[in-house]
Amino acid sequence: MKAMVLSRAKSPLVWTVLPDRHPGPGQIRVKVLACGVCRTDLHVLDGELPDPKSPIIPGHEIVGRIDEIGEGVTGLALADRVGIPWLGHTCGVCPYCEAQRENLCDAPLFTGYTRDGGFATATIADARFAFPLGESGTDVSLAPLLCAGLIGWRSLAIAGDGRTIGLYGFGAAGHIVAQVARWQGRRVFAFTRPGDTANQAFAKSLGAEWAGGSDEAPPEMLDAAIIYATAGALVPLALKAVRKGGRVVCAGIHMSDIPRFPYDLLWEERQLLSVANLTRQDGIDFLAQVPAMDLRIKTTTYPMQEANTALADLRAGRFEGAAVLVP
Ligand SMILES: [Zn+2]
Numbered sequence: 001m002k003a004m005v006l007s008r009a010k011s012p013l014v015w016t017v018l019p020d021r022h023p024g025p026g027q028i029r030v031k032v033l034a035c036g037v038c039r040t041d042l043h044v045l046d047g048e049l050p051d052p053k054s055p056i057i058p059g060h061e062i063v064g065r066i067d068e069i070g071e072g073v074t075g076l077a078l079a080d081r082v083g084i085p086w087l088g089h090t091c092g093v094c095p096y097c098e099a100q101r102e103n104l105c106d107a108p109l110f111t112g113y114t115r116d117g118g119f120a121t122a123t124i125a126d127a128r129f130a131f132p133l134g135e136s137g138t139d140v141s142l143a144p145l146l147c148a149g150l151i152g153w154r155s156l157a158i159a160g161d162g163r164t165i166g167l168y169g170f171g172a173a174g175h176i177v178a179q180v181a182r183w184q185g186r187r188v189f190a191f192t193r194p195g196d197t198a199n200q201a202f203a204k205s206l207g208a209e210w211a212g213g214s215d216e217a218p219p220e221m222l223d224a225a226i227i228y229a230t231a232g233a234l235v236p237l238a239l240k241a242v243r244k245g246g247r248v249v250c251a252g253i254h255m256s257d258i259p260r261f262p263y264d265l266l267w268e269e270r271q272l273l274s275v276a277n278l279t280r281q282d283g284i285d286f287l288a289q290v291p292a293m294d295l296r297i298k299t300t301t302y303p304m305q306e307a308n309t310a311l312a313d314l315r316a317g318r319f320e321g322a323a324v325l326v327p
């Protein structure tokens with residue numbers, strides 16, 4: 001197999017030939033067909049997340065086909081198309097797992113961070129954490145659903161059932177969530193980098209009724225806001241944009257420091273929350289609804305060996321929607 005390997009934080013990934021791997025008990029081997037590029041991959045690359053596996057093969061939005069099955073795997077067959085998400089393994093016995101909150105497991109493994117991921121021609125996964133994808137939809141368009149879509153789905157649930165939703169950051173997750181929120185009958189307000197009129201037009205083309213810079217006030221007070229961008233300075237701005245009792249949800253795994261802000265931004269029962277990871281049930285619920293949503297997933301594809309270019313383009317905001325690597 002071949003893979004883009006990160007040997008050390010802040011160094012480029014290197015296209016490397018590795019010995020073929022075989023699935024252990026409970027595992028599957030998947031031939032990778034497409035793997036999305038996520039902002040979290042940049043945090044892994046930059047060494048901003050604690051205790052990564054090293055060296056590591058990043059990538060946690062994997063669409064592939066099973067080509068080898070380990071002992072004891074049930075419910076999956078050779079040649080099945082599956083999706084492998086960020087949540088790669090949970091312990092099953094900690095208080096969080098027992099309370100159906102496996103996204104907070106005390107001893108988890110995360111794909112492309114603490115176990116090898118999908119910037120490769122093949123990967124090994126815990127079979128219980130692979131989602132059957134069926135045959136509808138292209139490999140490339142399904143890949144971004146496995147993190148941007150899933151985290152987006154969970155963040156919308158945590159935002160509550162408000163009718164007006166602000167989205168701060170309109171990249172891979174934002175462009176999917178805007179469409180999911182519209183499908184749920186909500187009104188969407190999109191906040192982009194100030195002056196990024198192209199991205200604002202993109203947001204409107206996907207159903208946002210208003211789009212502006214993150215430094216602008218929305219035309220009305222919002223029920224909830226979800227922050228996908230990594231700038232902590234957006235937190236007080238989002239609190240300012242939500243009504244009494246409104247919620248602000250931070251959906252990223254890493255954020256720069258939140259600046260001090262006056263208590264009256266939080267007063268009147270506004271809530272500030274974060275979203276961490278996903279549960280398998282999130283994936284099952286979301287993927288079951290996807291066919292009805294008629295999502296337009298905007299992708300830019302790169303050959304797997306050009307993962308460094310895709311990551312640099314993501315960092316610089318050089319494409320709309322999501323980047324996807326194909327072997
Ligand atoms: Zn656990």
Ligand SMILES: [Zn+2]
Pocket residue numbers: 038039040041060086147148
């Ligand atoms: Zn991700």
